[in-house]
Amino acid sequence: xxxxxxxGVLKQDxxxxxRLMRRLDDQQPDAEQALRELYPHTGRAWILGITGSPGxxxxxxxxxxxxxxxxxxxxxxxVAIDPTSPFSGGAILGDRIRMQAFEGDPGVFIRSCATxxxxxGLSRSTSNVVxxxxxxxxxxxxxxxxxxxxxxxxxxxxxxxTIVVTVPGMGDDIQAIKAGILEIADVFVVNKxxxxxxxxxxxxxxxxLEMNLNHDIPWRPPIVKTVAAKxxxxxxxxxxxxxxxxxxRQSDRIAKFNRExxxxxMLDALRxxxxxxxxxxxxxxxxxxxxIDDVDGGKVDPFSLAESLSGKILAK
Amino acid sequence: xxxxxxxGVLKQDxxxxxRLMRRLDDQQPDAEQALRELYPHTGRAWILGITGSPGxxxxxxxxxxxxxxxxxxxxxxxVAIDPTSPFSGGAILGDRIRMQAFEGDPGVFIRSCATxxxxxGLSRSTSNVVxxxxxxxxxxxxxxxxxxxxxxxxxxxxxxxTIVVTVPGMGDDIQAIKAGILEIADVFVVNKxxxxxxxxxxxxxxxxLEMNLNHDIPWRPPIVKTVAAKxxxxxxxxxxxxxxxxxxRQSDRIAKFNRExxxxxMLDALRxxxxxxxxxxxxxxxxxxxxIDDVDGGKVDPFSLAESLSGKILAK
Numbered sequence: 001x002x003x004x005x006x007x008g009v010l011k012q013d014x015x016x017x018x019r020l021m022r023r024l025d026d027q028q029p030d031a032e033q034a035l036r037e038l039y040p041h042t043g044r045a046w047i048l049g050i051t052g053s054p055g056x057x058x059x060x061x062x063x064x065x066x067x068x069x070x071x072x073x074x075x076x077x078x079v080a081i082d083p084t085s086p087f088s089g090g091a092i093l094g095d096r097i098r099m100q101a102f103e104g105d106p107g108v109f110i111r112s113c114a115t116x117x118x119x120x121g122l123s124r125s126t127s128n129v130v131x132x133x134x135x136x137x138x139x140x141x142x143x144x145x146x147x148x149x150x151x152x153x154x155x156x157x158x159x160x161x162t163i164v165v166t167v168p169g170m171g172d173d174i175q176a177i178k179a180g181i182l183e184i185a186d187v188f189v190v191n192k193x194x195x196x197x198x199x200x201x202x203x204x205x206x207x208x209l210e211m212n213l214n215h216d217i218p219w220r221p222p223i224v225k226t227v228a229a230k231x232x233x234x235x236x237x238x239x240x241x242x243x244x245x246x247x248x249r250q251s252d253r254i255a256k257f258n259r260e261x262x263x264x265x266m267l268d269a270l271r272x273x274x275x276x277x278x279x280x281x282x283x284x285x286x287x288x289x290x291x292i293d294d295v296d297g298g299k300v301d302p303f304s305l306a307e308s309l310s311g312k313i314l315a316k
Numbered sequence: 317x318x319x320x321x322x323x324g325v326l327k328q329d330x331x332x333x334x335r336l337m338r339r340l341d342d343q344q345p346d347a348e349q350a351l352r353e354l355y356p357h358t359g360r361a362w363i364l365g366i367t368g369s370p371g372x373x374x375x376x377x378x379x380x381x382x383x384x385x386x387x388x389x390x391x392x393x394x395v396a397i398d399p400t401s402p403f404s405g406g407a408i409l410g411d412r413i414r415m416q417a418f419e420g421d422p423g424v425f426i427r428s429c430a431t432x433x434x435x436x437g438l439s440r441s442t443s444n445v446v447x448x449x450x451x452x453x454x455x456x457x458x459x460x461x462x463x464x465x466x467x468x469x470x471x472x473x474x475x476x477x478t479i480v481v482t483v484p485g486m487g488d489d490i491q492a493i494k495a496g497i498l499e500i501a502d503v504f505v506v507n508k509x510x511x512x513x514x515x516x517x518x519x520x521x522x523x524x525l526e527m528n529l530n531h532d533i534p535w536r537p538p539i540v541k542t543v544a545a546k547x548x549x550x551x552x553x554x555x556x557x558x559x560x561x562x563x564x565r566q567s568d569r570i571a572k573f574n575r576e577x578x579x580x581x582m583l584d585a586l587r588x589x590x591x592x593x594x595x596x597x598x599x600x601x602x603x604x605x606x607x608i609d610d611v612d613g614g615k616v617d618p619f620s621l622a623e624s625l626s627g628k629i630l631a632k
Contacts, residue, residue: 032619039617262611262618263604269622270629274590277630288579295578301355302578303348306585313586314593315631 005034009136010041014109017136021111024128027272035128038135043258045077045134046245049159050144051152051184056165057191060228062144066108067231068238069140075107077133079126081155082114082146109133124268126155127261157184158264160257161244163237165189166205168197182208185221186244189237193225219247274313281313321350325452326357330425333452337427340444343588351444354451359574361393361450362561365475366460367468367500372481373507376544378460382424383547384554385456391423393449395442397471398430398462425449440584442471443577473500474580476573477560479553481505482521484513498524501537502560505553509541535563590629597629 005023008016023031048065050058059080066076102108111133113125126143133141143159145152156162164185188209190201202223209221222240226233248254282288294300300308321339324332339347364381366374375396382392418424427449429441442459449457459475461468472478480501504525506517521539538556542549564570598604610616616624 036617036619039619040614259608259612262608266607266611266618266622266625269619270594270625271591273622273626274594274629275587277626278586278590291582292575292578295582296575298356301352302582303352303355303585306582306589309582309586310589310593313590313631315629 003030003034003037005031006037006135009034009038009132012136014106017109017132018111020132021129024132025125027276035131038131042131042134045130045138045141046161047130047159048140048142048241049156049162049184050142050165051156051162052165052189052191053167054146056167057228058144058146058165061163061165061189061191061226062142063102064226064228064231064234065142065238066102068234070102070105070107074139075137076109077130077136077138077141078108078110079129079133079141079143080110080112080146081122081126081143081152082112109136109138122152123155123264124272127158127265127268131265153184158261160248160254161186161241163187163189163241165191166201167192168195168201186219187237187240188221188223189233190223190225191228193233194227194230198225218251219244277313278309281309285309285312319346319350319353321347322353322451325350325354325448328452330422333425333448334427336448337445340448341441343592351447354447358447358450361446361454361457362477363446363475364456364458364557365472365478365500366458366481367472367478368481368505368507369483370462372483373544374460374462374481377479377481377505377507377542378458379418380542380544380547380550381458381554382418384550386418386421386423390455391453392425393446393452393454393457394424394426395445395449395457395459396426396428396462397438397442397459397468398428425452425454438468439471439580440588443474443581443584447581469500474577476564476570477502477557479503479505479557481507482517483508484511484517502535503553503556504537504539505549506539506541507544509549510543510546514541534567535560593629594625597625601625601628 005016005020009020020031020034024035050062050065052058062078066078069076102110111129113122113129130141130143143156145156162184164182164187166188168190188205190198190205192198202225205223209223222243224233224237224240226237228234248257282291285291291305295302295305321332321336325336336347336350340351366378366381368374378394382394385392418426427445429438429445446457446459459472461472478500480498480503482504484506504521506514506521508514518539518541525537525539538559540549540553540556542553544550564573598607601607607621611618611621
């Protein structure tokens with residue numbers, strides 16, 4: 001153990017953790033060294049994912065869940081995934097402000113991930129933050145998405161227990177669930193369940209689940225009605241989540257989960273190294289603008305150019 | 317010119333085009349050679365993007381647009397992007413079925429892209445299909461997304477003219493637009509405009525546009541009300557789209573657009589070559605399962621493993 005950043009995280013120094021997360025995003029070598037040193041100290045946290053359409057009340061639900069876990073004496077880390085944040089206006093900022101209820105609580109650590117740019121950047125950034133929170137000793141880590149993009153769904157589905165949130169009266173929303181996120185839900189939440197149509201939404205979800213039930217997995221995703229703004233249904237939600245966690249631990253699913261997590265982290269790290277090498281070669285060839293000039297001027301097509309660059313980047 | 321696939325496409329042979337698209341998805345060398353040969357024959361098509369929430373009526377709008385362009389005597393290619401299709405049920409299939417109205421029309425070519433898997437696979441697959449349709453001689457190419465994931469938004473925003481579709485009464489939907497896709501819209505459509513609240517939605521959009529107007533770009537995205545199911549508002553929509561196209565051609569934006577397209581295609585092709593090399597090295601090291609065993613057993617952490625693999629993959 002030599003890294004002061006890693007030592008700081010293990011001593012539960014909040015500033016060291018925040019600094020390490022920032023430096024990991026900037027791909028600083030000392031941060032990557034710290035992550036390696038922290039690695040053996042991770043694997044203990046319970047990782048929850050929360051996804052669903054914009055406006056479904058995910059942030060309110062997340063802050064209620066934080067409250068419940070804090071009542072149980074558990075410490076909580078939150079990763080808010082917001083890949084679109086360079087564009088985002090007041091709405092998302094408002095969501096974040098609600099979280100400030102926990103600002104003075106040392107048992108809660110909240111971090112936003114908004115890395116755009118390189119493919120896989122968001123996934124890598126998120127799993128790094130989760131690892132750091134895990135090493136820090138957080139009992140529960142909640143990954144909350146702002147939207148329901150494919151990247152975000154993939155990241156959230158990598159949680160131990162994934163909550164998919166919908167609201168009454170969004171027929172289209174159910175369609176969206178059908179199209180992409182039905183299979184990743186371990187627990188469904190129908191939030192704003194004091195609105196008209198809540199029971200109908202529950203029934204629609206039930207029918208969809210019946211039709212799509214995977215009989216190889218002996219877990220039937222429960223559907224919980226909540227009114228997150230009032231705190232209604234939160235006890236039942238926590239109970240169902242804990243039942244899912246118990247189910248994971250009983251079976252060998254935790255082991256499978258850990259292997260998948262290793263695979264993803266390794267590939268994200270590898271991909272980022274390959275892309276760095278590509279960027280360096282493009283620079284050495286005169287930079288992207290010059291290469292585009294060559295194609296634009298008819299000297300070469302983009303596909304032949306990619307082949308010649310890969311010949312310079314790769315070992316053989 | 318040696319590739320029979322490329323020759324077939326230039327002769328407007330539909331089967332050759334479909335076969336080339338399939339073989340490009342499978343990364344067959346003969347297909348990649350054909351794409352290189354076709355490259356100088358591309359750059360003529362007008363590329364439209366259509367995105368918006370599930371249920372906003374994008375498919376109906378797309379088929380109405382096809383009808384309008386066909387009335388003008390233009391040929392049309394459609395790329396339907398559906399990254400979640402492995403999960404998808406009846407809803408999306410239903411959308412596709414509506415397109416069958418054009419099945420007997422040789423002036424219309426429809427292709428779905430659903431490549432998951434490797435990062436960037438969807439973008440690469442889409443731009444390949446667009447290039448083939450372009451070389452084939454289609455006057456207009458419409459890229460339609462099923463969802464509004466980040467990947468899809470990025471792909472659609474690469475069109476010459478991008479339509480963002482919303483429907484009345486979706487306050488949350490407007491939030492979603494705010495959060496991510498406001499800046500990519502060249503034309504807004506409020507579809508299902510015979511529903512209550514259409515004018516309010518238009519007004520909300522107008523306010524949002526005022527607040528976010530980029531004064532560096534002398535194009536103010538118009539808002540068009542449509543009832544795609546009845547064909548209402550389609551003439552106005554086509555007119556606004558054509559105005560945007562004229563705007564692009566007057567300014568130097570078409571040139572910028574072409575450079576961006578070259579950059580993206582080159583990087584997608586390069587990325588795919590690098591990932592192939594990574595896969596080959598992982599196989600040579602005993603395969604992914606064995607590598608995960610090493611990490612799982614505590615021999616190495618995922619980040620050090622990525623570094624050692626990249627040392628074998630890269631030239632230096």
